[in-house]
Amino acid sequence: MRYKVAILGATGMVGQKFIQLLDNHPWFDVSAVIASERRVGKIYGEEVDWIVSRDVPKSVRDLEMLPMDPKKVDADIVFSALPSDVAREVEAKFAAEGFVVASNASAFRMEPDVPLVIPEVNPDHLGLIEVQKRNRGWDGFIVTNPNCTTIVLVITLKPLMELGLKEVNVATMQALSGAGYPGVPSLAITDNILPFIKGEEDKVESEPLKLLGRFEGSEIRFASLRVSASCHRVPVIDGHTEAVFARFDRDVSVDDVIEAFKSLKPIEGLPTSPEEVIVVREEQDRPQPRLDRDAGNGMSVVVGRVRKDGENGVKYIAMGHNTVRGAAGASILNAELMAKEKLI
Template sequence: MRFKVAVLGATGMVGQKFIQLLENHPWFEISALAASEKRVGKPYGEEVNWLVSANVPECVRDMEMVPMDPKHVDADIVFSALPSNVAREVEAAFAKEGFVVASNASAFRMEEDVPLVIPEVNPDHLQLVETQKKKRGWDGFIVTNPNCTTIMLVISLKPLMDLGLKTVRVASMQALSGAGYPGVPSMAITDNVIPFIKGEEEKVETEPLKLLGKFDGKKVNPAPIKVSASCHRVPVIDGHTEAVWVEFDRDVSVEEAIAAFESLKPLDLPTSPEKVIIVRSEPDRPQPRLDRDEGNGMSVVVGRVRKDSNGLKYIVMGHNTVRGAAGASILNAELMAKNGMI
């Protein structure tokens, strides 16, 4: 069965990445593109400043854009690439009217009754949907994916939880595409590192606790770990790199950690990579330019796993607009479709 899907915020960077990844998708077919009022009724190919590949996909080039209003959208699934301040109202309107909303926005991520999901990490949290619908009186529902930096980090932390993980420190080196387009001014980032990304550290410190927490049938109890983050923008186009320090409640060897990383199993879904975590043994990997497209951008790559004075330290890297954004929402929707939630 094929599902009709719509993209909200279709002209932005993440919206474009949704369209690129949905082209030729075996389960999903784009039926509507929604954008701001000034673009309604205009062909997508004429309005969009297409940046993610050579050409606008033919399947959407002549598609007329529609308002971000449930009355004008015919779809089974709505993918949201909206800014958080807009998403708060628009996503709720769609969920209220019976749509399944797979959101990349931060607006609802930390709401107690809204699932924040990475399919290989916490698929059981999707059960929060029933609580959400009952509490809010919605016919549909919202499922969110995490912040792009959080996703890379948490995928690497999930296998370490069983080893007694208790403390995490992370320093991110985040790509320019994470700031959208036009993003960071060239004179600000060329020959430079910017050691501040508004709101980012708060997300990276709080979202993992929900993602790695336990669902008790009614709510998610936060994971009993502590996360401290320092986030930085660097002159790389795509691919977030993170230096991670972890401490455990016992002594954990490098070999144990590597075996744990490699044990995280992929799901049988169209967007799933063959390996969720790829471990590199070279002393200078992973690198964004060399490793960001592993698993079609859906794998995360870990390297430099080594002992630290109080535990272990390693590097994790992933494609921030694929695994960290549009690809994450698509994978969530695939899981929901497989589970009969759509």
């Protein structure tokens, strides 16, 4: 079965990445592009400032941009690349009208009845969908993916939970594309590092607790884990790099941690899944964004420099493509999982 999909916020960087990744998708066809009021009625290929690849895909080039009105849209799935303040109102309207909304926005991530999902980490949290529909009286529903930095981190933390993980400190080096387009002014970031990203540390410290929590039938019991983050913008185009310091309730070896990383498996049958969820590099100078961000077509997280960090501690470097695995690709993978589970 093929599904018709619409893109909310289709002209922005993440909206463009959705379109790029969905071009020639085996399950999903982009049938509608939805944009701000000033762009409604204009032709997508003529209006968009396309920056994510060489050319606008032919499949969407001649589509007329539609308003953010669910009554004007014909689609099975709506992918949202909206800013959070706009998403809170618009996504709710689409869900109320019966649409499946796969959202990259932060507006609903921490709502108690909204699934926050990474398929390889917590697919069972989709059980919140029925709770959400019942609570809100919606015919449709919203499923969210995490913040781009959180996704890279939590994919590496999931297999470590079985080793007795109890505390995580992380320092991030985040790519410019994470700020959208036009994003950070060139004079601010050239020859520089920005040691503050508004709202980022709060997301990185709170979202993992929900993602790694336990679904108990009608709610998520958050993980008893302490996460402390310091987030920084660096002059890299794509690929978030994270220095992670993990502490456990017992002594663990480097080999234990590497074996745990390799044990995390993709969900079979999803077109966007990588062959390896976590790629472990043994070189002393890897991962690097320029060399490793496209691993698994941008859907793998690459880990390296795994080493002991005192008693009961291990430290490592994790890196992932922030606009693929960390944004559009994450929502697409969530939608594929929902399609596989007959939730769409």
